[in-house]
Amino acid sequence: MAILVVGSVAFDTIETPHGKVENCLGGAATYFSLAASYFTNVRVIAVVGEDFSAENEAVLTKRGVDTQGLERANGKSFHWAGSYLENLNEAQTLNTELNVFETFSPKIPAAYEDSEYLFLANIDPVLQERVRSQMSRVRMVCGDTMNYWISGHREKLARVLKGLDALLINDKEARMLASNDNLLSAAREILTMGPKTLIVKHGEYGATAFFGDKSFSGGAEMVTLPFRAPAMPLAEVVDPTGAGDSFAGGFFGYLASQPELTPLVFKRAMFYGGVMGSFAVEKFGTERLQALDRKEIDQRFELFRGLSHIE
Amino acid sequence: MAILVVGSVAFDTIETPHGKVENCLGGAATYFSLAASYFTNVRVIAVVGEDFSAENEAVLTKRGVDTQGLERANGKSFHWAGSYLENLNEAQTLNTELNVFETFSPKIPAAYEDSEYLFLANIDPVLQERVRSQMSRVRMVCGDTMNYWISGHREKLARVLKGLDALLINDKEARMLASNDNLLSAAREILTMGPKTLIVKHGEYGATAFFGDKSFSGGAEMVTLPFRAPAMPLAEVVDPTGAGDSFAGGFFGYLASQPELTPLVFKRAMFYGGVMGSFAVEKFGTERLQALDRKEIDQRFELFRGLSHIE
Numbered sequence: 001m002a003i004l005v006v007g008s009v010a011f012d013t014i015e016t017p018h019g020k021v022e023n024c025l026g027g028a029a030t031y032f033s034l035a036a037s038y039f040t041n042v043r044v045i046a047v048v049g050e051d052f053s054a055e056n057e058a059v060l061t062k063r064g065v066d067t068q069g070l071e072r073a074n075g076k077s078f079h080w081a082g083s084y085l086e087n088l089n090e091a092q093t094l095n096t097e098l099n100v101f102e103t104f105s106p107k108i109p110a111a112y113e114d115s116e117y118l119f120l121a122n123i124d125p126v127l128q129e130r131v132r133s134q135m136s137r138v139r140m141v142c143g144d145t146m147n148y149w150i151s152g153h154r155e156k157l158a159r160v161l162k163g164l165d166a167l168l169i170n171d172k173e174a175r176m177l178a179s180n181d182n183l184l185s186a187a188r189e190i191l192t193m194g195p196k197t198l199i200v201k202h203g204e205y206g207a208t209a210f211f212g213d214k215s216f217s218g219g220a221e222m223v224t225l226p227f228r229a230p231a232m233p234l235a236e237v238v239d240p241t242g243a244g245d246s247f248a249g250g251f252f253g254y255l256a257s258q259p260e261l262t263p264l265v266f267k268r269a270m271f272y273g274g275v276m277g278s279f280a281v282e283k284f285g286t287e288r289l290q291a292l293d294r295k296e297i298d299q300r301f302e303l304f305r306g307l308s309h310i311e
Numbered sequence: 312m313a314i315l316v317v318g319s320v321a322f323d324t325i326e327t328p329h330g331k332v333e334n335c336l337g338g339a340a341t342y343f344s345l346a347a348s349y350f351t352n353v354r355v356i357a358v359v360g361e362d363f364s365a366e367n368e369a370v371l372t373k374r375g376v377d378t379q380g381l382e383r384a385n386g387k388s389f390h391w392a393g394s395y396l397e398n399l400n401e402a403q404t405l406n407t408e409l410n411v412f413e414t415f416s417p418k419i420p421a422a423y424e425d426s427e428y429l430f431l432a433n434i435d436p437v438l439q440e441r442v443r444s445q446m447s448r449v450r451m452v453c454g455d456t457m458n459y460w461i462s463g464h465r466e467k468l469a470r471v472l473k474g475l476d477a478l479l480i481n482d483k484e485a486r487m488l489a490s491n492d493n494l495l496s497a498a499r500e501i502l503t504m505g506p507k508t509l510i511v512k513h514g515e516y517g518a519t520a521f522f523g524d525k526s527f528s529g530g531a532e533m534v535t536l537p538f539r540a541p542a543m544p545l546a547e548v549v550d551p552t553g554a555g556d557s558f559a560g561g562f563f564g565y566l567a568s569q570p571e572l573t574p575l576v577f578k579r580a581m582f583y584g585g586v587m588g589s590f591a592v593e594k595f596g597t598e599r600l601q602a603l604d605r606k607e608i609d610q611r612f613e614l615f616r617g618l619s620h621i622e
Contacts, residue, residue: 184545268621
């Protein structure tokens, strides 16, 4: 089944202990689309500027991503500059230029209207809600957000949360959203805000799914107990940018590829999320995600499975 | 098989967001002994002062811990005061009074000499080495240490590391010991210093075992790939003191209880470590560890297993 993703397609300038790259292709929707493309069809809605080349677009189309919804506007593409020199686990934002994103109003191509899976990447909750409300046939909606929207735009965000089957955020964002330092208590609090399932990403330690009463993941066994997909310790983390979006792409891409959502499918999706996140950080930008094949993805899945499985 | 543990038996004054307790029974050897006592026989070597009551000792003997090696000295017992008000994941030490520990020289009772398992809890590496060198029949030695010894007493610590089957430390200590921020690289470096296996404790995220060429955990499958025992998110962490020592007690206690050390036994031991650590933090001091039974331990083991197992 096709996934529709709305979010940023951007150019990033990134500095890590492994070096520096300038204006490489990035953005949440880009990482998400590439990661999900190994599992299912992906359709993207975003805006880019005049600096976005045919070569840039080919990165997506080569992976079969449908770019009909990639709007071109006058001006420059969204640009983000960040550094991981102080802390490899958390980017320090040096500069954010919204550029064409400042006046972005997502338009949904007619060919996208039958999308059954919707991913609302981290953008203004008003835009997330606008896309959500136009997608009448959607079966499942997952979304991301960030500290900026949590701390400064609560009411706008609250409306988005009510419509989510799953919210994917990191530890810090979960604690901030619930104003509670205990992760389990924070999760329970967030599950009262709307999302049927909450997935908290722990960076190098994997991710945990918490299930609400109406959790879309089915199976009584999963309603009360959380599920953790651990991540394999990596020899080299070259560039952490996009790890969370790649997790989302692997997770949601796998879900959308399956005929039925069972607890087993959900658990496997969590592991595929971790796997795609782990590939993303091995090279700068989206380089590693551009040239994978399903066989090496499944091999890493087995490694991740072996990491914590007793039998 | 009996485990001999040498380490601190102490009184702690602890402040957490859940309250404050003064002079409660604590110390690494106490937490370790209680946790291990649910799996195997435990013998303890430590020193206490005149303030150590029969009631305090009964906490250990009620759990079947052999206290022949608990030396009584003139003066006060070791006292530690710490606060978790700033950060529940890391104690802020407010005060350390070594007291009778200042002149402690461990003596091994004759009845302890046939111990086949030895745990060197976090004390002066000179004392760890002294005990280690006197235990000729020992089959397996695990040890702990802390930042104080890593940063200020490298050479003394290096001698201990060479004799360890497994070193159990936390993330921060591992990165400090190897001078490397990447956990896998740090682990590889530490495995060249002597320990055949390194277990890194991640607090709320569980623990990971890394295996060297001569790893005592057997099985080719475990020589190169790490193994992670994840920890279940807890609704309430009342007092994190002793979680790491309780992990060690559950881990080593289970290992010592098994007739043979197979990869499966090792993996299960890692999970039991996480389980005992999770119990320890539910109440102040050692209270929770004093009154468990094997049934609830095994029930939690199954919960932890379910947390990350796909099938």
